[in-house]
Amino acid sequence: MGRFVLRRLVQAVPTLFGILLLTFLLTRLSPSDPVALMFGDRFNVTEEQRQELRHNLGLDEPLPVQFITYLGKVAVLDFGNSFIYHRPVMQVIAERLPNSLQLSIAALLVGLVIGVPLGIVAALTRGRLPDHVIRLTSVVGHAIPTFWFGLLFVLVLGVQLRWFPVGSMNAIGRESDILDRLWHMVGPVLTLSLGAISNYPRFLRTQMLEELSQDYVRTAHSKGLRGRLVVTRHVLRNAIIPLVTSLGGILTILIGGAVITEQIFNWPGLGRLFFEALVNKDFPIVQANVVVGSALLLLSYILRDVVYVIVDPRIKVKA
Amino acid sequence: MRRLVASITAALLVVTACTATPSTTPQASAGEKPVPGGTLVRAVTGDPKSFNPILVTDTTSYRYIEAVYQDLLRRDPKTSELTGRLAEKFELSKDGLTLTYTLRDGLKWSDGTPFTGEDYKYTAEATMRSKRTTRQTAFTNVLGAQDYKDGKTDEIKGIQVKDGGKSIVITFSKTLCTAVEDLSGAGAGYLLPSKHFKQYFDPRTTDTSKTIDDNPLNMAPPASMGPWVFKDFKPGDRATFTKNPNYYLGAPLIDEFIVKVYSDAAAIKAALLVGEVSFAGVEPKDWDELTKVESLKGFEFADFGWNYLAWNAESTKAPWLANKLVRQALTYGVNRQAIIDKIVFGHGKLVYAAQPPANAAYKDDDLNKYPFDPQKAKQLLEQAGAKMGSDGIYRWTDGTPMKMRIETNQPNTVRETILQLAQEQYKQIGVSIDAQLMSFNTLLERIRCCGKDFEGWISGFTGLGPDPDQESLWHSSHIAPNEFNRWRYRNPSVDRLLDQIHSGPDCNEATRNKLVHDVDKQLNEDVPVIWLYSGNNLIFGQKNIQNFAPTSVSTIYNIEQWWIKK
Numbered sequence: 001m002g003r004f005v006l007r008r009l010v011q012a013v014p015t016l017f018g019i020l021l022l023t024f025l026l027t028r029l030s031p032s033d034p035v036a037l038m039f040g041d042r043f044n045v046t047e048e049q050r051q052e053l054r055h056n057l058g059l060d061e062p063l064p065v066q067f068i069t070y071l072g073k074v075a076v077l078d079f080g081n082s083f084i085y086h087r088p089v090m091q092v093i094a095e096r097l098p099n100s101l102q103l104s105i106a107a108l109l110v111g112l113v114i115g116v117p118l119g120i121v122a123a124l125t126r127g128r129l130p131d132h133v134i135r136l137t138s139v140v141g142h143a144i145p146t147f148w149f150g151l152l153f154v155l156v157l158g159v160q161l162r163w164f165p166v167g168s169m170n171a172i173g174r175e176s177d178i179l180d181r182l183w184h185m186v187g188p189v190l191t192l193s194l195g196a197i198s199n200y201p202r203f204l205r206t207q208m209l210e211e212l213s214q215d216y217v218r219t220a221h222s223k224g225l226r227g228r229l230v231v232t233r234h235v236l237r238n239a240i241i242p243l244v245t246s247l248g249g250i251l252t253i254l255i256g257g258a259v260i261t262e263q264i265f266n267w268p269g270l271g272r273l274f275f276e277a278l279v280n281k282d283f284p285i286v287q288a289n290v291v292v293g294s295a296l297l298l299l300s301y302i303l304r305d306v307v308y309v310i311v312d313p314r315i316k317v318k319a
Numbered sequence: 320m321r322r323l324v325a326s327i328t329a330a331l332l333v334v335t336a337c338t339a340t341p342s343t344t345p346q347a348s349a350g351e352k353p354v355p356g357g358t359l360v361r362a363v364t365g366d367p368k369s370f371n372p373i374l375v376t377d378t379t380s381y382r383y384i385e386a387v388y389q390d391l392l393r394r395d396p397k398t399s400e401l402t403g404r405l406a407e408k409f410e411l412s413k414d415g416l417t418l419t420y421t422l423r424d425g426l427k428w429s430d431g432t433p434f435t436g437e438d439y440k441y442t443a444e445a446t447m448r449s450k451r452t453t454r455q456t457a458f459t460n461v462l463g464a465q466d467y468k469d470g471k472t473d474e475i476k477g478i479q480v481k482d483g484g485k486s487i488v489i490t491f492s493k494t495l496c497t498a499v500e501d502l503s504g505a506g507a508g509y510l511l512p513s514k515h516f517k518q519y520f521d522p523r524t525t526d527t528s529k530t531i532d533d534n535p536l537n538m539a540p541p542a543s544m545g546p547w548v549f550k551d552f553k554p555g556d557r558a559t560f561t562k563n564p565n566y567y568l569g570a571p572l573i574d575e576f577i578v579k580v581y582s583d584a585a586a587i588k589a590a591l592l593v594g595e596v597s598f599a600g601v602e603p604k605d606w607d608e609l610t611k612v613e614s615l616k617g618f619e620f621a622d623f624g625w626n627y628l629a630w631n632a633e634s635t636k637a638p639w640l641a642n643k644l645v646r647q648a649l650t651y652g653v654n655r656q657a658i659i660d661k662i663v664f665g666h667g668k669l670v671y672a673a674q675p676p677a678n679a680a681y682k683d684d685d686l687n688k689y690p691f692d693p694q695k696a697k698q699l700l701e702q703a704g705a706k707m708g709s710d711g712i713y714r715w716t717d718g719t720p721m722k723m724r725i726e727t728n729q730p731n732t733v734r735e736t737i738l739q740l741a742q743e744q745y746k747q748i749g750v751s752i753d754a755q756l757m758s759f760n761t762l763l764e765r766i767r768c769c770g771k772d773f774e775g776w777i778s779g780f781t782g783l784g785p786d787p788d789q790e791s792l793w794h795s796s797h798i799a800p801n802e803f804n805r806w807r808y809r810n811p812s813v814d815r816l817l818d819q820i821h822s823g824p825d826c827n828e829a830t831r832n833k834l835v836h837d838v839d840k841q842l843n844e845d846v847p848v849i850w851l852y853s854g855n856n857l858i859f860g861q862k863n864i865q866n867f868a869p870t871s872v873s874t875i876y877n878i879e880q881w882w883i884k885k
Contacts, residue, residue: 049453052450053450056450084368085368085369086369086374086532086533086537087538092554095554095555096554096555099555155589158589158593159593162593166586166589167582167586167590168590169556172360172579172595173358262582263582263586264582264586266582266586266590268555268556268580272555272582273555276365
């Protein structure tokens, strides 16, 4: 198992190098000039001042030199200073990370805790009322766009009825109040997990029904195993595999932040940071986002393969 | 299913029908006794890039910085006249080469340290040695500033602190009429507490590698001259300030001031509606809806800027743009009133020349208003020598069809819509427009002086006042790369007038304003650009905030007197 993981990690290195090269070239070759951007539409800026700034930012060196400097820095997670914030990129990201993690972890848990049981219930009550209700809500939930659900939540439950806050992480003056934080999380977490709540039951139901009709289930029943044990120990374990696949990019989902939800609920997370960096052509932050995001995605896939080995007895590791 | 649809529809109806929540709002009658305490929340749409004014130029950052730092002079919020803030008075010598600021008595930073001319000199020197600033232009004529920057001296010789720190004397190599205002913030715009910053950057050195650019105080102001004292900053969320007991106009009545970040105008609107935000700027499209809300009060005033459709007078593809009659025709040919009515919902003013309506020097009674008149436009085109072609497009004197590009940046719904409108209306006067959209940076690169391969573009300027000096926009000496006479406007008589406005010798306001209007009259005739409109600033505040009365000059000038009526 250890060698399997190691091999996958080594295989990831060329991929990562390719990503580094590509992101570097794309940002440097894009037509926007960060120096022009930093000066904006200001009066009286001389060409000399521009050159000076370009030099200070290292933008006047040949591309290969810039790339090698860049690689050395990325190795120690130094993405330089943000053009806009004038502070180290990793510091800016680290400030926002906990905010995004709160939302994404809560949304993942809510998705699983509601979605998985609903899927099991739907499969076990196939063709009866609970199944119909779950399938219907699943389809409706799936059809609602996240941004529309979020906006409606803010407008109806926030502005109109005042049952929930209209956004932000805390009410003013209640920053360390955990209940207040949870209260503010309801909207964004529901919005974020809407997809999971409506998708997991559909996945799981189909897969469970397929497994329930398998021979090994009949065998288990006929050897006198209790119905509940058959479901949890045998059927669910096999039915959960597609779910593991769908959780493939889990780390990126958890850490990447949620642009739209954070935007609507005014949540100061990474999604908004990256979105604003993109709009402002803040290359160092955009680069860090793409590089760290790709690294995490690669890592997630390795992790997923490991989880496959654990949950699916049919998959064997070739040492 | 049908019920679900019905209830969602019902919910939507509720939302659109009455977003205003009625409430009885207390209004103070005059002379009522103010009640201290409470918290003020100002909404913005972004983090400060830095709290160090030397390093920033964006208005969002100033929303934070103006809470803690101040400069020597200010514009009167009502008359926009230049008057004292931390300086009690200022005096420019007859020859315009010596400027003296005299500080008020007893000025103290929030930590009790006296405020002196040394803080001023420190800020000026830190600005000159910064490698990341774009704010050194104010020192162009200050004696010794360049030598200090180059490391030839260890102080700026032309800035002397006298009378035990009470006066600041600045010597210039050349007169500059805007010097009094430009230097009141030591170039940076706001003055820094030298005592604290000195531990990271000591200006008494010739080593130019040492700068103020990287130090923790840039994100955490250590002392304050403004109404508020910095408490903490949570990136992406808010900055919190407490009241400054040493503020020179008296400590604020309200205890706490928060500048809070919202993701966009929609989020700010929602937060205003539920009372989470005390005051904020809003978009024109939300004005009507918000004015119906009982708990809110709206303010509308002119902005120091305008939006324009400019022409490249030296374009190779459109030689007709060098002709004044053609530019006049193009001005008659676009319905600017329609832009104000339909695109900014009436929250703007027509502009006929370079001074924005908010400026004291603005005067329009003797300017040509160029009302929308397609017939007159065609007539002027023919007068200029154009002949109508069989396809409904005019031919220029050399026989080429009058086709050209107009470029603008996206995403920007307002400018994109104006471009569509101009395209349609110019077609009616026989001029064909090819509309081009691009990112703002690409647009800036495209229109950089002195390329010949572009014809027209739509953009805007803010911050054109209150001082009326626009030498850098219209003087022919500024037809150079990266400078702002991008339209290549050349008029020797205007150049002469601009020189006098910019460098005197008579910097008297009345004299200058007269010259400014002479420039406006000539620009109004030459129309190097079409001044489309000047958009209004729209600000809403909760009605229970007393003494809240923003003007075009400042929103928070009297914030120490605000109080919240329960």
